[in-house]
Amino acid sequence: MVTARPVGIVDGVDYQQTGLVRKIDVQTIRFALNSGAMVLLSPLGYSPTGEAFNLSMEDVAASTAIALDADKLIVLAETGGVFDSDGNLRREVSEAEAMQLLAGDTLPEDIGFTLRHALRACEGGVARAHIIPYGLDGSVLLELFQHDGVGTMLVEETLEALREAGPDDVGGLLALLRPLEEDGTLVRRDRGLIEREIANFTVIEHDGVIFGCAALYAFPEAGVGEMAALAVNPQVQGRGDGERLLQRIEQRARAAGLKRLFVLTTRTMHWFLKRGFVLASVDQLPKQRRGLYNWQRKSLVLIKQL
Numbered sequence: 001m002v003t004a005r006p007v008g009i010v011d012g013v014d015y016q017q018t019g020l021v022r023k024i025d026v027q028t029i030r031f032a033l034n035s036g037a038m039v040l041l042s043p044l045g046y047s048p049t050g051e052a053f054n055l056s057m058e059d060v061a062a063s064t065a066i067a068l069d070a071d072k073l074i075v076l077a078e079t080g081g082v083f084d085s086d087g088n089l090r091r092e093v094s095e096a097e098a099m100q101l102l103a104g105d106t107l108p109e110d111i112g113f114t115l116r117h118a119l120r121a122c123e124g125g126v127a128r129a130h131i132i133p134y135g136l137d138g139s140v141l142l143e144l145f146q147h148d149g150v151g152t153m154l155v156e157e158t159l160e161a162l163r164e165a166g167p168d169d170v171g172g173l174l175a176l177l178r179p180l181e182e183d184g185t186l187v188r189r190d191r192g193l194i195e196r197e198i199a200n201f202t203v204i205e206h207d208g209v210i211f212g213c214a215a216l217y218a219f220p221e222a223g224v225g226e227m228a229a230l231a232v233n234p235q236v237q238g239r240g241d242g243e244r245l246l247q248r249i250e251q252r253a254r255a256a257g258l259k260r261l262f263v264l265t266t267r268t269m270h271w272f273l274k275r276g277f278v279l280a281s282v283d284q285l286p287k288q289r290r291g292l293y294n295w296q297r298k299s300l301v302l303i304k305q306l
Ligand SMILES: CC(C)(COP(=O)(O)OP(=O)(O)OC[C@H]1O[C@@H](n2cnc3c(N)ncnc32)[C@H](O)[C@@H]1OP(=O)(O)O)[C@@H](O)C(=O)NCCC(=O)NCCS
Pocket: 180, 185, 186, 229, 230, 231, 232, 233, 236, 237, 238, 239, 240, 241, 242, 243, 244, 263, 264, 265, 266, 267, 268, 269, 270, 271
């Protein structure tokens, strides 16, 4: 199923029986899968003339994922993820961020090697690549079925741009938020307020149209942040944009040194509970925010540790 070629002579060093993947026989793999078999590939490949080559597991895995047009590639690695310079695990890394990390010299060699192959898979059309620790019992299940997971997920870049908002986005934000304000889901924000607070917003834009937004308000003395005005255009709900906005706001909050994130909601409690928030009380809000709490609206307070 795996055809190999020699690495050859690099900088005067003959790599002899060390090889690279040349081709994956997708047809045979699919045939085996369709007949109910499980396919296990070893990091060993043969040249068309029958010579055996030692391949890297990552090369075989990424090449196979691309050839199969897989939805996911999961790599169980010793390091089990990408860590930032403060030693915090990066839960999600975009293709562009992965390229930046690989271009710098901060990554340990082993994780750089794994990330390079995960990136190659994403560039080859695999939607997500996960790097998770093999030393942790149940890590595959924890990564796939827990919201935050236990490793790093590399995400294929989509045409949509997730970015911080600028003054030109005020009109788009108003168009997105207005209907939700009118039906009472969100509190009303006038143009002037959005203009003043534009830097707090993160938006998802597609072809020049704002399809989603969320805002972060920091209360640094209390070490907490509020996520507000989370909204996704009803036409594109259910595709994970809400989730991406939440993750970006969490990232921004962590970068600002905040330890907890809270939201006030009247109708979306379950969405937040599923994403690691727990119910809290108005007393747990920072003092300044408590004063502004609208007792008529009776929003629920939900908090998440970052
Ligand atoms: C909440 C919201 C931002 C989610 O955006 P999204 O892009 O659809 O989110 P995702 O694609 O990441 O998640 C979709 C999942 O959330 C669920 N969901 C959507 N609204 C929900 C709600 N009010 N309560 C519970 N679950 C909800 C969907 O059923 C879907 O579940 P599934 O994955 O099991 O199919 C979007 O529904 C929205 O804009 N709602 C109106 C505004 C709002 O309520 N904002 C929060 C104010 S505090």
